[in-house]
Amino acid sequence: MSRGVARTGTSPERKYRAVSSSPTVSSTWAVRPEWGPCPAGGAPSEDELDTTITIPPVTDTSLIDGDVLQRVLSAALANGGDMAEVFAEDSATATAMLDDRRIEELSSGRSRGAGIRVVAGETTGFAHTSDLSEAGLLAAASAAASVARGRGGGGRTVAVALGPPAVHDRGARTLPGTVAKSTKLDLLVRADEAARAAGGSISQVQVGCGDSRRRVLVANSDGLLAENDQIRTRFNVMCVANGDTGMQTGYESLARTEGYEIFERYNVEDIARIAAGRALAKLSARAAPSGEVPIVLAGGSGGILFHEACGHGLEADHILKDASVYTGQMGKLVASPLVTLVDDGTVLGEWGNVAFDDEGHAPSRSVLIENGVLTDYMWDWLRARKEGRTSSGNGRRQSYQHLPMVRMTNTYLLAGRENADEIVAQTPSGVYVSKLGGGQVNTTTGDFVFGTTEAYLIEDGHLTEPLRDANLIGNGPEVLRRIDAVADDFDMTPGTCGKDGQSVPVGCGQATLRITGVTLGGTA
């Protein structure tokens, strides 16, 4: 599997990815995990560490002093401009990977820096630096300010009255930095053993875990000052099963905006067995059907349907450029009356949760579609300003090296009242999808794909044969109108959403539902 596909590092070599920037792409964990996998025994315990710490760890102190912020913001507006912003970040990541029965790689990473944005009219200037000293910040401010030159705004001295920082309780109890490496590796070994014990046909197992602590400070010339401390933890298992019909893969992940306390609630053996079970089931799978079929999506199977079918199309940047099939549809029926869709960055612990967005604004619970009627779009500061409204807290960015844009947080369909088993029983023939992989959408046409990674035939209201992987293709508004049943078994799943070359963590949620017809791209 190509390592290059999922990579979204901050390397200067990243530019070539711009080629695929036209459609928005999301993948609920691309097959190849972005954080390394790894395991085996004999690791020393954490208290033997003697690492020389020469720079402070990611700590609770402010990233930049308030008086420095004021001088930098003033410098950023030296040529004029409507708004200047400093986004500073200090993040530490740790990953561990078990592959081929060995703990292959432990990796530690550190990234610190600031991005400075100057907005002058319709133009944004942006510069970033890894130098958080006042001199480094002033140099970046000067570079960002160059866009305002010649616009006649003139320099203005900004007395930025920064309020007290809005600091959010991170909600994590067990910070990743306090967990012994040997404890993390034990999780990997346990998952490897459980996956291999799931069936003799499991021929390869890759287990990865990763955590990050990301300290963020946002300050702008409107006086906003927000500090944020984001903890994320994730765990993933990829299995290969080998049989008479060749090899098949199975994947499962856990990812939360929490610390290592998640492993008190979630069992890594369960995650491993689910991944192994998917690979094993597909060894006896037949080719998926070709053509339009009724589809039942299991609760928590990915939720990526809504992320692609309408989520991206409801982002205000696409709307304002008339590059979305949902432009001009406000107040109109765009989906089945069973559809009430919400984007909600406030769901504590979910993968797309944010205490503040990356422009310092509080997240909100936005009802985007209510009983099938389009009620709202998602907004960042820049696009909200154009429309004379406030941000909905959907301004996000991958890192300090990126400009913010409109992004989803946790996007989910509200549960219905039906029973999941009965929905299947009332489907004479079709396909039941118990797990979805990634997807991709062209927001302008509304055409989107999403892939199955575990699916079964429905015959006479019963699940029968397993099916090999395939993509489904549909048009957003059309598919949403064809939803004719929604159950009460809501669940959420984590994913990584890519847009214009930037990746951010998102959540997707849905209950079991049925679509009366979608084109399934199988070969049978």
Next chain:
Amino acid sequence: MEVYVTRGSENEVRAYDGEVESLTSADSSGVGIRVLLDGTGGEGRRLGFAWAGSLDPAVVQDALGAARDNARYATPDPDVVLAEPDGVPSVEQDLWDDAVITVPMQDKIALALELERSTRSADPRVRQVSSADYSDSRVEVALASTTGIRSETRRTTAFVSVDAIAGEGADSQTGTGFSVGRSPATLHPDEAKADAVLRSTRLLGAQKARSARCTVVFDPRVVSTLLSVVGSALSGEAVVKGRSLFAGRIGESVASGDFTLTDDPTNSRAFSASSYDGEGLACRSNVLISDGMLRMFVYDTVSARRAQTRSTGSAVRGGFSGTPSAGCRALVLAPGTKSAEEILASVGEGLYVQSITGVHSGVNPVSGDFSVGAEGLMIRGGCLAEPVREVTVASTLQRMLQAVVAVGGDLRWLPGVAAGQTLAIADMQLSGD
């Protein structure tokens, strides 16, 4: 111990509606450190890794300590080693053009604005240009190890792209065009514009097609994507870990007779050409599939040892924050003699695919299952006919390689890890109505 250091800078201009929407300029640098420790009792070695997005001495010192500590937790393994000089000479390449630095920013801005303006006015059916971008970068990479590796590479890139939206009535269709080079002067914005306009306008009126089994002709840009997926299954690391559909098939016929696939980063026309690989060994030209027969896999040092062979100079890494792994860097399929038009004529009836979606969700390089969303035009009587959207094309990678019926002579050097040309594959399943 091995240290990998990068330093670079980049500029990006985005034009929209006659104005500069955003202007980005930035420098960045970073370091990746691998530390190898002897295992206790001589049973093998252990590797640890750490990276930092800074060359500040204190930060680098900290990363070194983290890498050393991480190594203590790895499983001892006799195959884990750092690369050593292997005597293969590197091919010097000129991948650097100072013009990326010397051309004033105002000229780069003008390039983006003009691309946006000219695309908007190129065809009355173009109703929107959602973005027109110019970007460039320069990157220098140095690698040194205690095993005697010393390598330095540097490259510049320049890039323009434009996204056009064509409209007629309620129908909207999109098309992207781009051009890559080593400097602003080597770009062809007119080709980017023409491509975006052609691709968006010719899809106007597209409908779903009827499901059928047919020959599919793929556009060069799509072929580049397909080859990169095939290349990922030719990674020696995927092979030794039992995750490649090609494992155990060396010497077998895996593709049709006119399919010859080479990974050749020594050709400076390739976008990702390089003199050295991600472990500092000389890049070399490796013929992977010759006349349909599987000849070899690509290896980095560790996967080569596991397979009891030698590195093929094919270590790739995702910048300073990634560790090396075996992978293809500059795939090129030996061109045939036919033009795209001649291939369409020879196919007669089928589907021409101009772009695909869902590669990451519908193509599995382990099982070979292949299912992607597609848009393009039907082929009727050997010519392009009515436009098609919202369909999928499916098969398996194994069957597709065997079913290649024509390889075009219209080779295009494209960004990414593979070049592309027109390619026709028989007996694929088209799913629509």
